[in-house]
Amino acid sequence: MSQNKSNDKFHVAIIGGGAAGFFAALSVKQHFPFAKVTIFEKSNKVLQKVKVSGGGRCNLTHACFENKELSKYYPRGENYLRKAFDQFNTSSTIEWFKKRGVELETLNDNCIFPKSNSSQTIIDCFENEAKKLKIDVLIQKPIVRITKNENGFELKSLEEIFLVDKIIVTTGGHPKLSNFDWISRLNHEIIHPVPSLFTFNMPKNPVSELMGIVVENATVKVESTKLIANGPLLITHWGMSGPAILKLSAWGARILEEKKYDFAILVNWLNNLKDEEVLQILEKFAEQNQEKKLVTFNPFNLSKRLWTFLLQKSEINEENRWKELSKKSLNKLINNLINDRYPVKGKTTFKEEFVTAGGVSLANINVKTMESKVLPGLFFAGEILDIDGITGGFNFQAAWTTGWIAGKNVLSEN
Numbered sequence: 001m002s003q004n005k006s007n008d009k010f011h012v013a014i015i016g017g018g019a020a021g022f023f024a025a026l027s028v029k030q031h032f033p034f035a036k037v038t039i040f041e042k043s044n045k046v047l048q049k050v051k052v053s054g055g056g057r058c059n060l061t062h063a064c065f066e067n068k069e070l071s072k073y074y075p076r077g078e079n080y081l082r083k084a085f086d087q088f089n090t091s092s093t094i095e096w097f098k099k100r101g102v103e104l105e106t107l108n109d110n111c112i113f114p115k116s117n118s119s120q121t122i123i124d125c126f127e128n129e130a131k132k133l134k135i136d137v138l139i140q141k142p143i144v145r146i147t148k149n150e151n152g153f154e155l156k157s158l159e160e161i162f163l164v165d166k167i168i169v170t171t172g173g174h175p176k177l178s179n180f181d182w183i184s185r186l187n188h189e190i191i192h193p194v195p196s197l198f199t200f201n202m203p204k205n206p207v208s209e210l211m212g213i214v215v216e217n218a219t220v221k222v223e224s225t226k227l228i229a230n231g232p233l234l235i236t237h238w239g240m241s242g243p244a245i246l247k248l249s250a251w252g253a254r255i256l257e258e259k260k261y262d263f264a265i266l267v268n269w270l271n272n273l274k275d276e277e278v279l280q281i282l283e284k285f286a287e288q289n290q291e292k293k294l295v296t297f298n299p300f301n302l303s304k305r306l307w308t309f310l311l312q313k314s315e316i317n318e319e320n321r322w323k324e325l326s327k328k329s330l331n332k333l334i335n336n337l338i339n340d341r342y343p344v345k346g347k348t349t350f351k352e353e354f355v356t357a358g359g360v361s362l363a364n365i366n367v368k369t370m371e372s373k374v375l376p377g378l379f380f381a382g383e384i385l386d387i388d389g390i391t392g393g394f395n396f397q398a399a400w401t402t403g404w405i406a407g408k409n410v411l412s413e414n
């Protein structure tokens with residue numbers, strides 16, 4: 001059993017050795033150098049998600065420097081984070097890593113990675129800092145129960161009990177409600193967790209024969225809902241993926257779960273062109289290319305494979321000439337170009353990347369400090385909170401922001 005306040009130091013326990021846990025631990029030492037800080041990690045390795053993040057490159061934030069705009073990338077937690085970003089935002093993240101010698105690079109899509117292109121750089125940075133600041137990192141120490149006592153808290157891990165003054169919980173997200181039982185026992189409300197960031201399965205749909213095709217600007221709607229997203233769309237061997245689909249899965253995480261991942265989408269392959277506009281373009285093109293075969297040219301720069309697929313889906317012989325296109329066929333083609341319906345059955349994770357929508361209710365947590373309003377002395381940060389972003393570095397940014405705030409306030413008087 002460890003002793004409380006050994007050497008008159010305040011003991012802060014960080015539960016969970018992931019992104020938010022390390023950032024919170026480093027923030028505690030930055031703001032309270034005298035504090036004793038211990039990270040309790042249940043598995044035998046810390047920072048495992050950082051390691052595999054961004055395909056092993058770690059997309060650690062996004063070059064968006066307006067807090068209001070940045071918060072719009074979070075389907076859950078927008079208003080809450082807008083306030084939190086006043087304390088620590090993208091610029092703070094860049095500055096934080098720069099100060100610790102980590103060079104960063106912004107790609108064309110505004111995603112920010114370490115210049116080394118390796119997540120190991122981030123892990124090394126965290127582990128070296130933790131060592132320098134004498135933060136204890138204990139692995140294989142799952143915390144299964146927290147109990148408040150007169151002076152602080154008692155942490156139970158398997159056969160051991162640890163006495164600490166303050167706690168920051170950073171155990172990450174989990175799509176199973178039962179995984180949050182130990183937190184709900186402390187009277188915190190848990191917003192039902194569901195998976196976010198997934199791709200759509202379209203079993204046996206002939207579209208999967210077009211696997212590998214990317215349409216740079218497509219708009220996708222979920223039928224009979226208001227869900228709509230646009231961006232690059234990738235056709236895969238199991239269905240559809242790419243930023244447009246991932247965004248839709250994030251904004252629709254809850255609705256799609258209610259539908260048990262059984263729904264239909266409508267794809268506009270021409271971004272947001274309307275039917276009259278498409279008609280005009282097609283009529284003009286037909287007029288100018290009367291003798292040419294339909295299959296050889298299309299006015300939309302669609303790949304030949306996709307164009308042929310859409311012609312066939314519209315029951316048009318692709319070997320016909322443009323002048324042979326009947327009014328009825330034209331209408332069918334327009335419908336398939338801008339309102340192309342695909343049934344979806346099931347989901348698949350995208351490169352194993354996923355986050356949890358739901359978690360500890362933000363109503364229970366003071367945004368200025370990340371302290372629980374239900375149990376003072378207990379703080380939360382990272383994906384365990386009911387916060388999640390779309391892909392692009394936003395989930396790590398939320399972990400840095402909430403971790404930093406929790407660390408800054410964990411031993412404050414007020």
Ligand SMILES: Cc1cc2nc3c(=O)[nH]c(=O)nc-3n(C[C@H](O)[C@H](O)[C@H](O)COP(=O)(O)OP(=O)(O)OC[C@H]3O[C@@H](n4cnc5c(N)ncnc54)[C@H](O)[C@@H]3O)c2cc1C
Pocket residue numbers: 015016017018019020021040041042043045046047048049050052053054055058059060061141142143144170171172173351352353354355381382383384392393394395396397399
């Ligand atoms: C494959 C993949 C790739 C990703 N890529 C990106 C990306 O490039 N950019 C981005 O922004 N986001 C990315 N994400 C999301 C991002 O990794 C998470 O949002 C982020 O790691 C959350 O940090 P966290 O510290 O809150 O939780 P986690 O990183 O999940 O860490 C939680 C830690 O707590 C430990 N733990 C859990 N329960 C206990 C317990 N009871 N006691 C002790 N320890 C416990 C866990 O073992 C874990 O080590 C990716 C996610 C995945 C799965």
